Amino acid sequence: MQVWLSTRKGLFCLDDSGGALQIRERHFPGVAVSLSHRDARDGAIYAALGHGHFGVHLHRSDDEGRSFVEVAAPAYPPKPVGHVDLDPMRQIDRAWSTELVWALASGGPAQPGRLWCGTIPGGLFRSDDRGGSWELVRSLWDRPERAQAFGGGYDLPGLHSVCVNQNDPDDIVIGISCGGAWRTRDGGGSWELTTGMWAEFLPPGVASEPASQDPHHIVRCPAAPDVLWTQHHNGIFRSTDGGSTWAEITGVAPSAFGFAVAVHPSDPDTAWFVPGVSDLERVPVDGRLMVNITHDGGRSFTAMSAGLPQRDAYHLVYRHGLAVDSTGERLVMASTTGSAWASQDGGSTWELLTADLPPVLAVDLVD
Numbered sequence: 001m002q003v004w005l006s007t008r009k010g011l012f013c014l015d016d017s018g019g020a021l022q023i024r025e026r027h028f029p030g031v032a033v034s035l036s037h038r039d040a041r042d043g044a045i046y047a048a049l050g051h052g053h054f055g056v057h058l059h060r061s062d063d064e065g066r067s068f069v070e071v072a073a074p075a076y077p078p079k080p081v082g083h084v085d086l087d088p089m090r091q092i093d094r095a096w097s098t099e100l101v102w103a104l105a106s107g108g109p110a111q112p113g114r115l116w117c118g119t120i121p122g123g124l125f126r127s128d129d130r131g132g133s134w135e136l137v138r139s140l141w142d143r144p145e146r147a148q149a150f151g152g153g154y155d156l157p158g159l160h161s162v163c164v165n166q167n168d169p170d171d172i173v174i175g176i177s178c179g180g181a182w183r184t185r186d187g188g189g190s191w192e193l194t195t196g197m198w199a200e201f202l203p204p205g206v207a208s209e210p211a212s213q214d215p216h217h218i219v220r221c222p223a224a225p226d227v228l229w230t231q232h233h234n235g236i237f238r239s240t241d242g243g244s245t246w247a248e249i250t251g252v253a254p255s256a257f258g259f260a261v262a263v264h265p266s267d268p269d270t271a272w273f274v275p276g277v278s279d280l281e282r283v284p285v286d287g288r289l290m291v292n293i294t295h296d297g298g299r300s301f302t303a304m305s306a307g308l309p310q311r312d313a314y315h316l317v318y319r320h321g322l323a324v325d326s327t328g329e330r331l332v333m334a335s336t337t338g339s340a341w342a343s344q345d346g347g348s349t350w351e352l353l354t355a356d357l358p359p360v361l362a363v364d365l366v367d
Helices: 144-148
Strands: 002-007 010-015 022-027 032-038 045-050 056-061 069-071 100-106 115-120 124-127 159-164 172-176 180-184 215-220 228-232 235-239 247-249 257-263 271-276 291-294 302-304 322-324 331-334 340-343 351-354 360-366
Touching (some): 002 045, 032 100, 056 100, 115 159, 115 172, 159 215, 172 215, 228 257, 257 322, 271 322
Parallel strands (some): 100 159
Antiparallel strands (some): 002 032, 032 045, 045 056, 056 069, 100 115, 159 172, 215 228, 291 302, 331 340, 340 351
């Protein structure tokens, strides 16, 4: 197994070729890597970089991560002359430029070369040549509801989740920070806003407005693609109809707030979450880091903490900071403190891998 950790100061590769997971390589030293993605169809590994003033760059490896070459980065078209894209919260004109690559996903087995890329400020891009070129999905970008989207942790909305149904790769669910969850059934030709979420941070009259929801991360069960889970800003929601509608999971202890979520690859009733106190206190409850697990579709949860710090722990696990392998038994979690842990038993117990990395932005597992 390989573990790719995207950090604020490079991309780290851990593997267990020597028996235990250890750091073997580092790429792009000193550069912020927002995430990596392995395309299971051809083995290519993609890395998204943020060079600050020098912009966003995308790299691909065709030799299992030993070396990378730069490919095209998604770029927005020029804004039409005189067009104002008004931010509903800050009341300023929003620029059309790629600020961050926040999601990468592969197309279906019969779509060689197709990739999907989510970005800040909320646009979705498609490539049909393995990242050689990108096209903005205007059918989503031009929807009038986009005017309601606003920034969450960032100043601008961000498209952070792209969930492709591998049985029907034209069926895709995406999540936008403070922009709602959307579904296409025709490969991006048309889109529908999904319903059922609510936002406690909005006034009662608009709390259920679909285009203003803040799903923190959305995942889809590969073996049962009609089942999706999301860690929302103010709770946990689950869909059993392909993401068209959502039902809230209530009574989650010690907290239903958090960012990360992972779903078992073959059991849609099993999912993992990393609870935090609240929006205003983004740290573990009572200073104890734990992972919440449900095995019954959210009817009950078990907080697992064996091997995790249980005193004065102030780790934040970002939305892409928890990953599960194809067996559903091995998980890796990493935090903004530069710590990473692995579980070999489905999240029941954890082992510290390192506590000395830069802040970790995303985790990707390669079997």
